Amino acid sequence: MxxxxxxxxxxxxxxxxxxxxxxxxxxxxxxxxxxxxxxxxxxxxxxxxxxxxxxxxxxxxxxxxxxxxxxxxxxxxxxxxxxxxxxxxxxxxxxQWDRRYTNMQNHTGEHIFSGIVHSKFGFENVGFHLSDNSVTMDYNGMLTEEDVRFVEAQANAAIYENIEVRCEYPDRENLAQLDYRSKKELSGAIRIVTIPGVDVCACCAPHVHRTGEVGMLKVIGFQKYKGGTRLEIRCGWRALQHYRDMLEQLQRISQQLSAAIPQIPEYIERLMAENRRLAGELREVRGAEIARRMQEIPAGQNHVFIYAKDIDSHQMRQTVNELVKEHGGYCGVFSQTNVDNIAYIIGAASMDCREVGTTLKERFDAKGGGKAEMIQGAISGVDYDTIEQYLMGRYSS
Ligand SMILES: [Zn+2]
Incomplete structure (x- = not known):
């Protein structure tokens, strides 16, 4: 039964x-x-x-x-x-009523949005998902940012008009004359949800009585998806919660930066420019340090391994290239990139560097690869002194 x-x-x-x-x-x-x-x-x-x-x-x-x-x-x-x-x-x-009611707000919101997308662009909602922390719709056509903004405004206008939402089971004759969304894939008694002037759709779910109860509809994300568009929305209480969460995060950032919310983008641009300037300065200082280190190496030394803190891969490669010109053996540069990770680049004029790569893999579980003339990789959980001692012991001459 x-x-x-x-x-x-x-x-x-x-x-x-x-x-x-x-x-x-x-x-x-x-x-x-x-x-x-x-x-x-x-x-x-x-x-x-x-x-x-x-x-x-x-x-x-x-x-x-x-x-x-x-x-x-x-x-x-x-x-x-x-x-x-x-x-x-x-x-x-x-x-649990608060949860169910906000499901109703979001589901009715989806009907309003999909009805407008359908009448304005002719696209169908081919995938709908409504759970506690996400409401998404997949439309089988491409919507631009401007389209989305237009539909969002129209949807909210329909909400403020406070239109009645009718749920009913029309008889077969009336149903046959109705033009409604989701016409396919349905059998048995068909429940039709009508929002006059906005949408007519076959649907089995509970809805709010009037569109005004949706409160507001906000699109919070959209992207291309399977040749169409996937949209994420929040309605009613969930839209309020989303606004609260976003504002709280902005206020936290505002406090950390000591900048008023409208000034945040400008402030961050300034910070990033300052960061680029400092990074450039740091590169110069490190470069001078490496040059000094290279001068200290005896001219006749065959294998050379040096360490520099926080230099980027470009600078590492440059240093290796210069070392290779002066020394005939393996020339390696190591740099600590974070607390637990040491990156390396090793080159040689006429030796096969992959041999050192294999050694580092076996001894220190290094991750990396490369060609005969140059290899690169990283070692975790080992300090540089241990690595250098091992390499100098193995390649001492
Ligand atoms: Zn529905």
Whole structure:
């Protein structure tokens, strides 16, 4: 027997009573039971929307699934012996309302947005996902930034008009005459959600009574996706939460920089320019240090390994090239790039550097590669003195 869908009749039912049709443990050791009721206000996972949560009797509802019209509640009973309902018992269900209501706000928001995209651009919403921390729609056509801004403005205008949202099951004759979205892939009684002048769409989910309840709709991201566009939105309470989170982060940055929020972009540009200038200065200082180090190396020394803190790969390679001109053996430059990592570049005029590479891999688990005349890589968790001692012991002449 199909479960009576109380959320179809009234999306605002928060608490309800129902009779237990069946109750089965999910497994012998489990405290989670599959419960079927004669009627329910819990919306199951359906049409891209995640299932409602809440309490059923003394249990915590963990998931709701629907199959062939039968809705199964997966319920956790901590103290199963005492609290477990029996077949035929009357039981009370309570939906976690704030979560469900914001799902309704976001789902109706999606209909408004998709209805406008459909009428303005002719694209379909081919993938909809609504969960606690994400609301995404995939349209089978490309929307530009300007298009998205246009639809967002139109959607919010429809919200402020506070239009009635009607959910009904039209008879076959009326249905045949209706032009609605999601016309394909549907069988059985079809529920049509109508927002006059904005959207007509087949949908099984609970919606708010009037568009004004959506509060606001904000697009927070969009990208090309499978030849079309993926959009992320926030509506209602979730839009407010998103605004709070963003503002909090901006305020934190503002405090750290001691700059008012509108001045942040300019301030960061200045910081980055200063950073580039300092990096250039540091490069010069390191370069002078390396030049001094190179002069200290006896002219006749065959293998040479030197260490410099924080130099970039360009500077490392330049130094190796200069060393190779003066010394016939392996010429290596090592540099600490972060606390735990030493990068290296090793070159040679007429020897195969891959031999040193293999040695470093075997001895220090080095990661890297290269060609006969030059190799590069990195070693983690070893200090430079250990590496140098080992290399000078092996390539001492
Ligand atoms: Zn829908």
């Amino acid at each position: 199909e479960t009576r869908r109380l959320f179809d009749e009234d999306a605002y039912v928060k608490d309800f009573q129902a009779t237990v049709i069946s109750i089965e443990p999910q497994s012998e050791a489990s405290f989670v039971y599959d419960i079927v009721l004669d009627q329910t206000a819990f919306f199951p996972e359906e049409g891209g929307q995640s299932a409602d949560t809440g309490r059923l009797g003394a249990g915590q509802v963990q998931d709701i699934q629907i199959k062939d019209g039968v809705i199964t509640h997966q319920v956790l009973f901590e103290d199963s012996e005492k609290d477990l309902p029996k077949v035929g018992d009357m039981i009370t269900g309570s939906i």
